[in-house]
Amino acid sequence: MPHSxxxxxxxEDTDLAGIVYYANYLKFIERARSEWVRxxxxxxxxxxxxxxxxxxxxxxxxxxxxxxxxxDVLDVTTEHLSHSGARLEMxxxxxxxxxxxFEAQVTLVCLASSGRPQPLPKGLLAALCxxxxx
Numbered sequence: 001m002p003h004s005x006x007x008x009x010x011x012e013d014t015d016l017a018g019i020v021y022y023a024n025y026l027k028f029i030e031r032a033r034s035e036w037v038r039x040x041x042x043x044x045x046x047x048x049x050x051x052x053x054x055x056x057x058x059x060x061x062x063x064x065x066x067x068x069x070x071x072d073v074l075d076v077t078t079e080h081l082s083h084s085g086a087r088l089e090m091x092x093x094x095x096x097x098x099x100x101x102f103e104a105q106v107t108l109v110c111l112a113s114s115g116r117p118q119p120l121p122k123g124l125l126a127a128l129c130x131x132x133x134x
Contacts, residue, residue, distance in 0.1 A: 086117035
């Protein structure tokens with residue numbers, strides 16, 4: 001089941017025409033991913049401090065379908081697609097009143113402090129497996 005958060009579009013998110021600037025969708029989905037990880041019970045600061053790595057974006061394939069505008073309330077969803085080793089694949093969508101405005105497939109990699117890939121944390125894997133079977 002996708003995780004969802006609401007984000008309001010502020011003036012600072014828009015261009016001169018009052019339309020959300022394209023790069024800000026990446027900020028919206030970043031916030032949603034952070035909340036998704038938090039909802040799984042993972043503390044990313046603690047994860048890093050304990051040497052369990054950090055998540056970095058390796059790849060984003062984005063599709064802009066319709067503009068969001070100043071003062072819109074957007075639903076940003078995050079859905080786990082797959083994982084293996086150090087990699088996590090997800091689908092993220094930005095919707096307004098159920099209408100799809102933006103969609104992205106995001107690949108995250110867990111990196112050690114050395115900058116090398118390291119296996120996904122066991123706590124995250126346990127949370128993913130728990131959520132997959134629900």
